Amino acid sequence: MQLENPPTLASELTSLPVTSWRRFARDLHDGRIEQICILSDFERVKCEAEELKQLVAEGVDALSAKWKKERFDEQSWDSLKSSPFYEVLREYRDVPPDDIPAELPQDKGVQHEIDLVPGTKYCVTRQWPLPREQVKAIDDFFESRRKAGQVRESKSPHSAPTFCVKKAQGGWRIVHAYNKLNDATVPAQTSIPRKDVITDSMALSTIFSALDLRDGFYQILMRESDIPLTAVSTPSGMLWEWLVIPQGLKNAPATFNRCVTHLLRSVRDFAPSYFDDVFIHSRAKDGKSEVEMQKEHLRRLFALMRKHKLYANLKKCIFGASEIPVLGCLVGKTDPGKVRVINEWPTPSNVKGMRQFLGLTSYLCKYVSNYAGKIRPLSQLLKNIAALV
Template sequence: MTSRPVKATGIHLEPLPKVSELLNLEEMAVDDFLADLKAGEIAEVMLLKPETTPEELNSSSVLDEDVLEEMKKRREARLGSEVLKNPKDPVYPLVKEFADVVSKDLPSQLPPDRGVRHEIDLVPGTKYCVTRQWPLPRAQCEVIDAFFAAKAKAGMVRESKSPHSTPTFCVRKPNGKWRLVHAYNKLINATVPAQTPIPRKDVLLNNMAGCELNSALDLVDGYYQILMRESNIPLTAVSTPSGMLWEWLVMPQGLSNAPATFNRLVTQLFSPLRAYAQTYFDDIFVHSRVEDGKTAMEVHLGHLRRVLEVMRANKLYANTDKCVFASPEIKVIGCFVSNIGVRADPEKRGIRGSG
């Protein structure tokens, strides 16, 4: 058999589709997507990113290392401890006036009843939450005993006869000091979770973006500033290696719904000031811009005063060393906020030293 050429006639080839058209798939319900993914029908998932927007030009990734370092120095210069070194600083008189709520030496005492107490609602059928205390090194035992002695003197804990018991141990902080931890695992598993909404980071950042001056106040020992519901105090009982059983009259750290309770308190107290004061758990962010012929500093000092007045009236305290006052830029939940927008923290993004 001899081969002969075949002449192709009347063949019409469609132009190749654009990549964007190939990727423009029909909308798929989440359930359908998960089912197809599990069945192996989806081979690859791609996320398309639009072109860089003008806002992204403010990103830390495009800022020079020297510029970032200079911004850091300016923020550090606005720390409360630095402000108090300069009597000519415009914020100095206000911080001195409210030294009872913004200080290094903060009172340790039972907080007032502000109308919000921490409540523990147990899953029906729960009896006792008991975990035996395990032995600990002498150094940790001494730290634990000293801790509870101080809290008992302040009226925050008392000796307990509760049928519940949770062990106590210590972990090292980054600064080398010890942090006490209560192993509330069984109590957490037996607690009905709270449905209190948490603050939205995007809303908070949007409210602050573009303001000329910002302050950040870090509330000290926020959890210890909330009373326990009287009937729930026995549930908080914790043991120590030295054989003591204590129960908390204030909200201890480690309970599953504690963040929700604290957020409910600060939201309730500072909601009248939400136009210029945002709360995020134990952080209060105050932001101001030029208003009604007043300078940004004049407006900001007025905003700060009202926030500090609420703190004083409700006996909430902030540590001077952790507060930032009247800064063009402050750190807010992993980002930096200033009058030119919001940028990511370069240390969080791993930009420094990544080369």
């Protein structure tokens, strides 16, 4: 709607807080905004609306990832000095290091294995030429990995090409095209953690932290007999083979997830893991505050990570937050307004009222442990009444 005589004085308008389109999109999706009235220059708002449309089209996961990136891009040791968890982090500074030690990792009890489909012969793809800048980046990358003892020169009959992908923050990501090897690899049957099980375990907690594990593949050894299968060529004519898991192998994420789950199994009750993400959740207990319990949990987790040489990326970690992004959704405390509406909802007296009430309480499923079990009597009652009607 366009106004012929729009207001010209600030006093004629309702005072509203300033917000960005990115923040607006997130609040709109989370249900914090119920009604919208925009007063703006038509041409300018049209351009900004296109930006909003693009953000929404990217999906919830992309918005959550961008929000997390914006919030924690500037996180550093200096910015954490005011945090109540700073002392714990300093005590275990080698867990989120500035630079990961350049060395061959210790055997963590889990090695990556490549089982080929019977009858498979050689998996070979010729290396294609690349620009000089990328060739230098690849050579520098392998030289650093050679010094770390993670690769060695190879005489393998297998070979996969190497190429580069531009990183969003600049620089090159080195990638191997293991297409033929992956096609000939028997898929792993390792189970993947269920998202609902992880979020359900966090239902009663009030304070959260999240760790992003760093260079996880390079911390797990290859099975010795499978090392020749990892051979990769470079545009400069070298042939290398990996002693640790390289990027791009089929079943590598499953092996990494299995390794992390195995190493952190003793802290699973308060620090569940999902591939390279570890979520720490705590609540006040035994006379200790939620912050004290979170510190205790972080110390136990960091001690295990130090023992097994697992490393976290400080810039991507979250410490002591009331809510954190967990696998595409925000986990934290409930919205007091929505809880108040549920508490004040009148007792249902018919099928329609019961359905409305159960639909309203479904908001709590992410926050209440065993939510389905708690509402089962009401769901069963609804079925019985519907059958009689």
